[in-house]
Amino acid sequence: MxxxxxxxxxxxxxxxxxxxxxxxxxxxxxxxxxxxxxxxxxxxxxxxxxxxxxxxxxxxxxxxxxxxxxxxxxxxxxxxxxxxxxxxxxxxxxxxxxxxxxxxxxxxxxxxxxxxxxxxxxxxxxxxxxxxxxxCSQATKVEPPAKKATTQRASSGGPQPFQRGELVFFSNRVELCGVKILGDSGLGHSRRMLNLLRKKRSDGRFVRISGEELADKIGKDVGGSIVIGTITGCAKSIRSSIKERLFRDLNIVCQKQNVLVRDDQGYHFNDDKITVRDGTHDENGNAPGDIQDLNERQQWILEQTGKSNEVNRKRIEDKYNVSSKTAKRDFMKLVKLGLIEYVRKPHPGYYRGKQ
CATH class of the missing domain: 3.40.50.2300 (Response regulator)
Structure with a gap:
């Protein structure tokens, strides 16, 4: 608690x-x-x-x-x-x-x-x-709350087995079957792990990534060293959240390998049961066509991040002679569209293309 x-x-x-x-x-x-x-x-x-x-x-x-x-x-x-x-x-x-x-x-x-x-x-x-x-005498220790259940249980009878589900990635949470299974609190290692695993190979199946490779990629992302035990802990936490929340909100029983699989190929999503969708457009009311409405500054940011260059707010302020507030709005729209992301280390941080 x-x-x-x-x-x-x-x-x-x-x-x-x-x-x-x-x-x-x-x-x-x-x-x-x-x-x-x-x-x-x-x-x-x-x-x-x-x-x-x-x-x-x-x-x-x-x-x-x-x-x-x-x-x-x-x-x-x-x-x-x-x-x-x-x-x-x-x-x-x-x-x-x-x-x-x-x-x-x-x-x-x-x-x-x-x-x-x-x-x-x-x-x-x-x-x-x-x-x-x-x-404050009324301040109590509470667990990070889940979204209140607004979906009717799958059955008024006994629990139902998990069949298929859609993982939707929003900017501040991940949902499975409409139920929040992950937020953006803490270090965010679990979210980074899911972001890496959501990608697909040329054959249309989800990528397979070993625990060691996940630890290396996430470690580089956060500017530190990540041990294999951290990845194991993230996988356990993700599976536990899925199992508990789907049962509580939908009366659905989800087995260990139904969503997140670990086998001799590494970690990956279950190709037979899981589909993935980007929900950032839904959440912000932005259609993909909004990308065509980017201003000159935002287009320059995308050009630079597309070349793997690091961009920060000060560069925009100096290059285009705009205020910090204007530069912040430029970056925020691109973040909301899922086109770039903010990396906090090394200080003072920078923006890059979405990994």
Whole structure:
């Protein structure tokens, strides 16, 4: 059992930083990037505390405004069950507007206010989280919650065996048969493992990757060393999540090798039972045709990442003489379309083509 948080921020670099810091505390988190997505998660899940950036959009792709974050803060406080949940505001605007901190603390209901970029000493984000939880007698340790079951059980009689299923990869979760089996909390090794295994060979069958090769690929991705035991643990965790959640939500019994297979060829998805689909277009309301609507800056980013070049926000700001906010929107759209991804190490991180 651990503390599970909701983090609301539209900057992928900040989200990576926050996830690292919360993980160091032994906590897990769900991450969303707009007011609408926050409402959906709050309706479906329970959280021990929340971290809220004020300058967020109402929906993905819309302008970011401080008022949106303040409105969300007041709405959360008015939500039944969230009246006393610790909420810590995280924003860069406290530096140039000292009255803002007082406003959100006294008038809007925040428990604390931490400025970005986060300091590594003194008034740290970790310290603010720890103090807020200790002050709140209602803050309880909860397991990372699963999506509330909205699908009718497969049968009113006995459990049914798993036959076939579609794995759908969203930006912040993976679903099987409409049930969330994996989120984006923690280090993300399990998600990286599934991302590698979702690819297909020229014969149309899923790739086969050994545990050693998975450890090597994921280790290079995160900028560290991954041991084979980590891959074994990820596989066990994925299978356990599938088994428990399909049975709980759909009354379906899933056997060990029904979805994720391990044999003498390595790890792979079950070719006879599993299909895979990218759900990022569904989740964001973006059709594949949106790729044709990319601006000059975004097209340049794709050109560079397509050449295996690393691109960061500063390069866009300097090359096109645009603000940090504009560059952030450019990168966010490409991330949402599944065309690029953010790599946090080495510091300060960079964007590359989706692996």
């Amino acid at each position: 651990t503390y599970h948080a909701l983090v609301i921020d539209d900057d992928p670099e900040i989200l990576e930083d926050v996830k690292d810091r919360l993980e160091s505390l032994g906590h897990t988190c769900d991450c969303v990037d707009c007011q609408h997505a926050a409402h959906e998660h709050i309706e479906q899940h329970s959280y021990a505390y929340m971290l809220l950036d004020l300058e967020i959009p109402v929906r993905y792709g819309k302008p970011s405004r401080i008022q949106n974050g303040q409105n969300l803060l007041r709405e959360i406080r008015a939500t039944k069950g969230c009246e006393a949940i610790p909420i810590i505001v995280i924003t860069a605007h406290g530096h140039d507007s000292p009255d803002l901190a007082a406003e959100v603390l006294r008038g809007d209901g925040a428990d604390d206010f931490v400025r970005k970029p986060f300091p590594d000493s003194g008034r740290t984000l970790e310290k603010a989280v720890t103090e807020a939880l200790s002050r």
